[in-house]
Amino acid sequence: MDSIIFDLDGTLWDPTETVVAGWNHVISRYKGAAKEVTIADLQGIMGLPVPEVGRKLFPDADEEIRQKIMDECCDMECLVLAKQGGRLYGQLEEVLKALSAQYKLFIVSNCQAGYIEAFYEYHQLQNYFTDYENPGRTGLSKGENIKLVMDRNHLTSPVYVGDTEGDMKAARFAGIPFVYAGYGFGEVSSHDYVLERLDGLLELF
Structure with missing residues (x-):
């Protein structure tokens, strides 16, 4: 093994308590086109691509309104998280520091452009990671983004750490082992x- 590629939500942190008020502030401007969301709602969509999140949370909104809501929620999310951060799992910095001394670390998440940067900006953990990717920048699926990160960083034997069925399928698509974060969503x-x-990563690797 030469590297570890991480999912973000449900794997490295839980941002839902920070962003739920921001989401509902956006939703309230659409006069009943969509119902307010709860922390449980947001936890239930973590790991899904943004368009799928919109369809799941706002099934009754027409496509144009749904897209506007999602665009504004995503923008709000990045602003709030860059200023307030999220709840980090475990002793995250200590774990990353120990792992990065032996392996190259990466993030591949199904998020919008600016989201991983917001995680970095507030928590100042970017120095532990070599590279990152998301569909907001590439338009690719998570599995394709994993392969992209593998190719451009010349990785030969990475593992992917994530908490959802989509993460497992992405790792299988990329042809690499999948580590299930059972504490996630x-x-x-x-x-x-x-x-x-x-x-537990420190014991596993």
Whole structure:
């Protein structure tokens, strides 16, 4: 193994308590076109591509309104997270510091452009990561973005750490082992390794 590629939401942090008020502020401007969301709602869509999030949270809104709501929520999310951050799992910085001494670390998330940068800006953890990618920048699926990061960084034997079925499928698409973050938001049908807590990575690797 030469590297570890991480999902973000449900794997490295939980941002939902920070962003829920921002989402509902945006939604309130659309006069009943969509209902307010809860923390549980947001936790339930973590890891999904942005268009799928819109369809799941706002099924009754027409496509144009749904897209406007999602665009504004995504913009609000990045602004709020850059100023307030999210809840980091475990001893995240200590874990990253230990792992980065031995492996190259990366983030590939199904988020909008600016989201990973907001995570970096508030928590100042960017020095532990070599590269990152998301569909907001590339328009690609998570599996394709994993392969993109692998190719441009010349990785030969990475693993992917994530918490959802989509993460598992993305790792399978990229042809690399999947480490299931069992403490996160989702459930998976298969995995190569499982973590009960984030610092279990130090024991696993």
